[in-house]
Amino acid sequence: MTATDTAVDTAAVSARGVARAFGSVQAVADATLEVRPGTVTALIGPNGCGKTTLMLMLAGLLRPDAGEIRVAGADPRHDSAAVRAAIGWMPDQLGSWDNLTCLQTLTLMGRGYRLHKHEARERGAGLLDMVHLSEFADRPTRVLSRGQKQRLSLARALMNDPQVLLLDEPANGLDPRSRVELRTLVRELAADGKAVLVSSHVLAELDEMVDDAIFMSKGRTLGDEAAEKVADAKRRYRVATLDDAALKEVLVEGGVPFDDEPSGVVVRVGSEEEAFQALAWLMSRGVRVHRFGPAGSALEQTYMAMEEERR
Numbered sequence: 001m002t003a004t005d006t007a008v009d010t011a012a013v014s015a016r017g018v019a020r021a022f023g024s025v026q027a028v029a030d031a032t033l034e035v036r037p038g039t040v041t042a043l044i045g046p047n048g049c050g051k052t053t054l055m056l057m058l059a060g061l062l063r064p065d066a067g068e069i070r071v072a073g074a075d076p077r078h079d080s081a082a083v084r085a086a087i088g089w090m091p092d093q094l095g096s097w098d099n100l101t102c103l104q105t106l107t108l109m110g111r112g113y114r115l116h117k118h119e120a121r122e123r124g125a126g127l128l129d130m131v132h133l134s135e136f137a138d139r140p141t142r143v144l145s146r147g148q149k150q151r152l153s154l155a156r157a158l159m160n161d162p163q164v165l166l167l168d169e170p171a172n173g174l175d176p177r178s179r180v181e182l183r184t185l186v187r188e189l190a191a192d193g194k195a196v197l198v199s200s201h202v203l204a205e206l207d208e209m210v211d212d213a214i215f216m217s218k219g220r221t222l223g224d225e226a227a228e229k230v231a232d233a234k235r236r237y238r239v240a241t242l243d244d245a246a247l248k249e250v251l252v253e254g255g256v257p258f259d260d261e262p263s264g265v266v267v268r269v270g271s272e273e274e275a276f277q278a279l280a281w282l283m284s285r286g287v288r289v290h291r292f293g294p295a296g297s298a299l300e301q302t303y304m305a306m307e308e309e310r311r
């Protein structure tokens with residue numbers, strides 16, 4: 001193994017059997033996850049299932065009652081300085097000093113990371129430009145809209161050029177353009193080698209952004225069972241035709257199992273190669289297909305299935 005490999009290995013986040021209670025509320029009961037460098041992982045679950053509490057523990061801002069956490073190879077309980085240096089934390093709501101300007105806010109953050117004042121200002125100005133807030137550089141943060149605050153919060157999380165990014169509901173309050181930009185930026189940060197853990201309730205959006213997903217329910221992370229459901233959901237393809245009756249006839253004749261759902265006919269394909277073959281076969285049989293593709297968001301389908309089981 002080379003020195004670079006070792007550096008990359010230690011950049012990831014891992015949690016094993018992590019738990020935390022607030023009085024009688026067991027906010028996180030048993031959380032296990034890994035985030036690899038260069039990837040984006042989604043943290044998904046209903047309101048109150050423990051996502052923020054788990055992220056606060058990963059960020060070293062809250063002590064776990066039990067379990068093991070490593071961030072960039074460091075244990076937040078014993079080496080919080082190393083963890084702080086390695087992570088960028090974007091909370092679901094920006095706690096800011098209302099009277100400071102945007103640039104002052106970032107500069108102060110940079111000073112906290114021991115950057116020289118001019119270095120911190122320069123980096124802050126660059127990040128404000130990246131999140132399209134340059135025109136607000138010298139205005140107090142209190143004048144920012146909710147979405148603009150989110151963007152400042154993201155810039156703040158990047159001030160220390162972190163190896164690990166923890167983003168709690170980053171798309172909250174963002175307009176459509178900003179959401180697309182956020183998605184692109186998060187992918188770029190991952191391509192840069194950063195490990196990104198992102199929580200969101202907008203699952204269709206996560207579909208396009210993430211490599212992996214961790215599902216949580218009632219304080220527990222759901223392992224293989226959820227991964228299998230995601231893999232299965234990714235195999236579901238919707239076939240839209242000009243004549244569904246003809247399609248069903250061809251599928252029945254060919255012995256191809258399908259689901260006849262209110263929104264259309266759904267078949268299962270094992271791979272993209274198999275999807276290509278299935279489409280070619282349908283066309284060769286004269287089925288008038290006008291659309292053929294994944295049947296919606298795999299994460300959304302998995303989420304709904306898990307929720308259904310837990311009712």
Ligand SMILES: Nc1ncnc2c1ncn2[C@@H]1O[C@H](COP(=O)(O)OP(=O)(O)OP(=O)(O)O)[C@@H](O)[C@H]1O
Nearest residue numbers: 022025026027045046047048049050051052053054
């Ligand atoms: N400081 C606290 N004191 C008491 N209870 C808390 C505290 N923080 C969180 N909880 C409780 O712990 C549980 C998990 O909360 P948490 O904020 O981690 O959920 P979440 O998954 O992030 O929810 P959401 O999707 O709504 O943001 C909830 O029942 C919440 O009420």
